[in-house]
Amino acid sequence: MTTVPRDAIIGRLVDGRYEVLERIARGGMATVYRAIDRRLDRDVAVKVMHPHLAESEDFVSRFRREARAAARLSHPHVVGVFDQGMWEDSFYLTMEYVDGHDLRSELRVDGALTLERALAVTQSVLDALASAHRRGLVHRDIKPENVMVTRDGVIKVADFGLARAVSEATAASTGTVLGTVAYLAPELLTDGRASEPSDVYAVGIMLYEMLTGHQPFTGDVPINVAFQHVNSSVPAPSDHLDWLPVEVDELVGALTARDPSERLQDGDAALAATRRVIATVTGDVLTRRAESSEQAGDATTTGLDVRSPGGTVALPVGEVTEGPPAHAARRRRRVLPWLLPLLLVLAAAGGAAWWFLLGPGSLVPTPPVVGMTESDATSTLEANDLGVLVERANHDDVPAGEVISTEPGPGEPIVRGGDVTLLVSEGVLMLLLPTVEGIPLEDAEDALDVAGFPAPDIAETYHQTVPAGTVISAPETAGTSLPHTTVVQLLVSLGREPVTAPDVAGSAEEDAVAALEEAGLVVERAEEYSNDVPLGAVVSQDPGPGQLFRGDTVTITVSLGRPFATVPSVFGMGRAQAVDTLEDAGFAVEVETLWGGSLGVVRFQDPAGGQDARLGSTVTITVV
Numbered sequence: 001m002t003t004v005p006r007d008a009i010i011g012r013l014v015d016g017r018y019e020v021l022e023r024i025a026r027g028g029m030a031t032v033y034r035a036i037d038r039r040l041d042r043d044v045a046v047k048v049m050h051p052h053l054a055e056s057e058d059f060v061s062r063f064r065r066e067a068r069a070a071a072r073l074s075h076p077h078v079v080g081v082f083d084q085g086m087w088e089d090s091f092y093l094t095m096e097y098v099d100g101h102d103l104r105s106e107l108r109v110d111g112a113l114t115l116e117r118a119l120a121v122t123q124s125v126l127d128a129l130a131s132a133h134r135r136g137l138v139h140r141d142i143k144p145e146n147v148m149v150t151r152d153g154v155i156k157v158a159d160f161g162l163a164r165a166v167s168e169a170t171a172a173s174t175g176t177v178l179g180t181v182a183y184l185a186p187e188l189l190t191d192g193r194a195s196e197p198s199d200v201y202a203v204g205i206m207l208y209e210m211l212t213g214h215q216p217f218t219g220d221v222p223i224n225v226a227f228q229h230v231n232s233s234v235p236a237p238s239d240h241l242d243w244l245p246v247e248v249d250e251l252v253g254a255l256t257a258r259d260p261s262e263r264l265q266d267g268d269a270a271l272a273a274t275r276r277v278i279a280t281v282t283g284d285v286l287t288r289r290a291e292s293s294e295q296a297g298d299a300t301t302t303g304l305d306v307r308s309p310g311g312t313v314a315l316p317v318g319e320v321t322e323g324p325p326a327h328a329a330r331r332r333r334r335v336l337p338w339l340l341p342l343l344l345v346l347a348a349a350g351g352a353a354w355w356f357l358l359g360p361g362s363l364v365p366t367p368p369v370v371g372m373t374e375s376d377a378t379s380t381l382e383a384n385d386l387g388v389l390v391e392r393a394n395h396d397d398v399p400a401g402e403v404i405s406t407e408p409g410p411g412e413p414i415v416r417g418g419d420v421t422l423l424v425s426e427g428v429l430m431l432l433l434p435t436v437e438g439i440p441l442e443d444a445e446d447a448l449d450v451a452g453f454p455a456p457d458i459a460e461t462y463h464q465t466v467p468a469g470t471v472i473s474a475p476e477t478a479g480t481s482l483p484h485t486t487v488v489q490l491l492v493s494l495g496r497e498p499v500t501a502p503d504v505a506g507s508a509e510e511d512a513v514a515a516l517e518e519a520g521l522v523v524e525r526a527e528e529y530s531n532d533v534p535l536g537a538v539v540s541q542d543p544g545p546g547q548l549f550r551g552d553t554v555t556i557t558v559s560l561g562r563p564f565a566t567v568p569s570v571f572g573m574g575r576a577q578a579v580d581t582l583e584d585a586g587f588a589v590e591v592e593t594l595w596g597g598s599l600g601v602v603r604f605q606d607p608a609g610g611q612d613a614r615l616g617s618t619v620t621i622t623v624v
Helices: 051-055 057-071 103-110 115-134 162-174 186-191 196-212 222-231 246-255 267-280 339-357 374-383 441-451 509-518 575-584
Strands: 018-026 030-037 042-049 081-087 090-096 100-102 147-150 155-157 176-180 312-316 363-365 387-393 403-407 413-415 419-425 430-432 457-461 471-473 481-483 489-493 498-501 522-528 538-542 546-549 553-559 564-566 588-593 602-606 612-614 618-623
Touching (some): 057 081, 115 155, 115 196, 186 222, 246 267, 374 387, 374 419, 509 522, 509 538, 575 602
Parallel strands (some): 457 489, 522 553, 588 618
Antiparallel strands (some): 030 042, 147 155, 176 312, 363 413, 430 481, 471 489, 498 546, 538 553, 564 612, 602 618
16 A cells, blocks of 8 residues: 655645645645635635746736736635745745635536536636626636536636736746646637637536536647547537527637637626526526536646646747648558669668768757857857857846847757857846836736736835825836836835824823823913813823824913912901802811900901902911
């Protein structure tokens, strides 16, 4: 019994945040794991790209751009993208974890789906594509493996942007198109052109498969399947299921027209057509399906095995054209007398030997000129009786004017007198920095993306006047020429800084002002009399204590002490009457006696009647 080695990533912490729990799936481009987001304490799916993809700068740029676009796509039938980044030698995507299974698993179990189920799945997938197409986002790899079904039966489309990033990077560097050949539209095979109609075509193939239990085109090798896509129309599913309504045949035909201009043009148009069919077809026919013996084809994406017509494969763009495939033409045998060929061979042997060994047909090694200047390389090749063709391209490492590579390569054989193509460096690609200051961060990121720069680095700070989410500044001014690899540093506003106003009521004025200013607030002053708050202390503050913003103004009202009032005259009053009169007026009373105070009459008072004094202050009366 063979023991399968444990995945080295399981149990590790990706990017210091995502704890990997188990491997869910492995495909030709990435491995998917279930993980826990420790920061938000939730299950997520982490898709770790195979390390070799990170070696391509073209892929890195496309991956970042497509991941950002996919993250902005929020739809109930789309597997949400949360995060992206670089970890060790691989890129990763963090996505919504779908607790369920993919449509391929459902097809393996059931063989084919009921008409009602097939139309419902198609409607959900097209609903997701319609939302994506309105945002200019093409999926490029619609297939049952990328259609998830939750435990509640909700359909969700996965891998938006990912397949396009890998495929476009591959086509740009190798001239090949990646995809699951069973679902590739003809135009993808002939010229590598992915568009909204190519997504619609893949949905049509998938609908055919859900109805019949098998794909419309099969073959021993992928090129045979591709040839059928380019040269044959998808047959009507009713050829296998004679009970299918004509409306369903027409829908499949409209989704899979070979000419993309005759096909339903995008998700919105295809969704509308599907909904019309759903509204039209009723009755028991909805619950019928193909016999279970018609099993779905295996279109898994485990590896890049070109022997599996359903797997993810790389096909040269334009290799498949209209007309019979090259291998299909049978060689004709010409029946001639056996002596004639022998005589011809003998007659030509001498001349052929000269031609291929010494003459114009002889091969010579291509001189090594990589790293030379264009002029030196040209001189070297011409000195070896070789022609020179020149192509130019930007390069991040090779200085301008030097040879990056040759075709044929150094030391490779070339016919004497043949042409060697020099790829000459134009140096690092320089781009003009677009305007990014004073606009929302999302607009600035889009402007940098359109200009060709990688995703920017973002720093955030509070700002008194620049609104939250707006770019405050960048290191260089708009119009500056920068290398295309420059990661532009953007300083983005968090808006005004929140601060907490302390409670200064009852504090001395000096202490209150110091506390408020230390919190970043501006202090204004008011005054009022108070019977309760001592002179010089804070009676109140406006706004009150709590959250404000740095630079806000707080007005403190400072106590002037108790108010003043006129002291009533109690001269000549009896002692008791004088005390009551003064206390009723709000003053304290101190009584002194003269000559024993036997008469009990007030002779003097201080302050005198009619003068102003603070309420609560003491009036001294002298009783004789």
